[in-house]
Amino acid sequence: MRIDNRANNENRKVTIQTDYLMHPEGSVLISVGNTKVICNATVEERVPPFMRGEGKGWVTAEYSMLPRATNSRNIREAAKGKLGGRTMEIQRLIGRALRGIISLEDLGERSIVVDCDVIQADGGTRTASITGAFVALKIAVEKLLEAGTLTVNPIKEHLAAISVGILPTSEPVLDLNYHEDSSALVDMNVVMTESGRFVELQGTGEEATFTEEELSAMLALAKKGIQQLINQQKTALSLAKNKRMPHEEPVAMTDEILIATGNPGKAKEFEALFASKGLKIKTLLDYPEIPEVEETGDTFVENALLKAETIAHHLNMLVLADDSGLCVDALHGQPGVYSARYAGEPKSDAANNAKLLHELTGIPAAERTAKFCCTLALAMPGKESLVVEGSVEGQIIGIPRGDNGFGYDPLFLVPEFNQTMAELPNEQKNAISHRANALEKLETVWADWIQD
Numbered sequence: 001m002r003i004d005n006r007a008n009n010e011n012r013k014v015t016i017q018t019d020y021l022m023h024p025e026g027s028v029l030i031s032v033g034n035t036k037v038i039c040n041a042t043v044e045e046r047v048p049p050f051m052r053g054e055g056k057g058w059v060t061a062e063y064s065m066l067p068r069a070t071n072s073r074n075i076r077e078a079a080k081g082k083l084g085g086r087t088m089e090i091q092r093l094i095g096r097a098l099r100g101i102i103s104l105e106d107l108g109e110r111s112i113v114v115d116c117d118v119i120q121a122d123g124g125t126r127t128a129s130i131t132g133a134f135v136a137l138k139i140a141v142e143k144l145l146e147a148g149t150l151t152v153n154p155i156k157e158h159l160a161a162i163s164v165g166i167l168p169t170s171e172p173v174l175d176l177n178y179h180e181d182s183s184a185l186v187d188m189n190v191v192m193t194e195s196g197r198f199v200e201l202q203g204t205g206e207e208a209t210f211t212e213e214e215l216s217a218m219l220a221l222a223k224k225g226i227q228q229l230i231n232q233q234k235t236a237l238s239l240a241k242n243k244r245m246p247h248e249e250p251v252a253m254t255d256e257i258l259i260a261t262g263n264p265g266k267a268k269e270f271e272a273l274f275a276s277k278g279l280k281i282k283t284l285l286d287y288p289e290i291p292e293v294e295e296t297g298d299t300f301v302e303n304a305l306l307k308a309e310t311i312a313h314h315l316n317m318l319v320l321a322d323d324s325g326l327c328v329d330a331l332h333g334q335p336g337v338y339s340a341r342y343a344g345e346p347k348s349d350a351a352n353n354a355k356l357l358h359e360l361t362g363i364p365a366a367e368r369t370a371k372f373c374c375t376l377a378l379a380m381p382g383k384e385s386l387v388v389e390g391s392v393e394g395q396i397i398g399i400p401r402g403d404n405g406f407g408y409d410p411l412f413l414v415p416e417f418n419q420t421m422a423e424l425p426n427e428q429k430n431a432i433s434h435r436a437n438a439l440e441k442l443e444t445v446w447a448d449w450i451q452d
């Protein structure tokens with residue numbers, strides 16, 4: 001067991017706060033566990049003298065740490081009057097990493113400098129800097145594209161970094177904190193692109209050696225961790241982009257509301273739930289030309305916000321989105337946000353139900369408790385979105401029952417009725433469901449929200 005109770009293949013909790021400071025073209029506060037780094041990207045319409053006239057741009061980085069980012073105070077490098085070797089090495093690494101995914105030709109004769117300032121260190125400051133620096137760089141570039149200064153996107157793909165290592169117990173682990181890092185036998189930093197290409201590998205035995213098998217195990221962990229970080233970058237970038245998009249006066253509310261779902265089962269339920277309020281609904285099934293929003297979030301809240309805000313900006317109107325799913329206790333909350341894609345793409349209710357039953361093989365009825373969760377996000381361009389959550393508890397049975405509803409309904413027993421969600425008449429499901437529960441909460445707050 002790891003000191004912070006994580007599984008060996010588990011990342012620390014990551015948050016990526018965009019537009020953190022007001023002046024830089026791209027500004028991000030990234031937290032990876034207790035490590036916190038501010039990453040600011042600055043665009044300058046010039047390149048270093050030795051590059052002038054070549055039509056190419058330049059991307060570089062600087063790195064530093066606040067004196068009390070660490071357990072005891074470090075003397076500021078400014079006070080010492082020179083940069084340490086470690087600082088030089090790290091800032092060159094960050095610069096190389098960013099130049100690995102940007103076309104300097106497509107950037108044109110301008111520079112982007114990304115400053116990475118560690119405000120709190122708990123291991124992995126260089127990797128957190130790279131992951132955050134990419135987001136700051138991407139925001140700065142998106143703004144150049146939005147302003148028409150650039151017409152071709154110079155950023156070719158996403159990039160993130162993470163550490164892996166081998167603990168004294170010989171276990172390979174992902175994303176080491178400082179405590180783990182200081183006792184690790186092997187410590188490795190991996191910088192990788194979305195397509196799985198490496199920009200840099202820094203693997204070191206600390207009074208120890210490692211085998212090719214151990215190296216492969218560490219790389220597999222790193223790949224998984226980096227994919228998750230890239231999803232988190234995408235989520236933060238989409239939400240930030242929606243906030244930046246200019247908006248005219250939103251289309252006035254009529255007796256119609258748009259629900260950003262492409263799921264016919266949900267659409268039908270919302271129709272019934274809203275009919276009783278005298279409101280008509282439209283869904284994305286009425287707008288087949290709108291592309292599906294990528295659900296990169298790792299929480300229901302993030303995905304509901306992504307769907308609601310992206311569609312609200314697209315159509316310049318009030319939009320409600322639902323992100324929902326099934327959380328099974330014996331599966332540690334899985335499939336959770338992955339409910340729709342549990343058995344892979346293309347999404348299929350039948351395949352998802354089959355996979356769920358398979359995963360629960362041999363687990364006795366008393367331990368098959370579960371809950372349906374629903375997060376609703378209400379978005380209007382130019383306004384802070386409203387978010388509410390609802391849930392309903394039940395149990396996963398071993399053989400599907402009933403034809404009403406959709407998704408996991410035939411396997412979800414509601415104990416108080418001794419019927420599955422798919423056996424309950426529609427009105428009954430709509431009286432007790434997680435969706436109905438969330439909608440009730442929304443009703444108590446939305447009048448105030450729409451007014452101001």
Ligand SMILES: O=c1nc[nH]c2c1ncn2[C@H]1C[C@H](O)[C@@H](COP(=O)(O)OP(=O)(O)OP(=O)(O)O)O1
Nearest residue numbers: 261262263322323324325326339340406407408409
């Ligand atoms: O009342 C429900 N009864 C049974 N299953 C349910 C229910 N509510 C959600 N679920 C399951 C279905 C799907 O596997 C996942 C939702 O995933 P989620 O991404 O929110 O919806 P989706 O992709 O089907 O449509 P969309 O994103 O366009 O709203 O959870």
Ligand SMILES: [Mg+2]
Nearest residue numbers: 263295323340
């Ligand atoms: Mg979905």
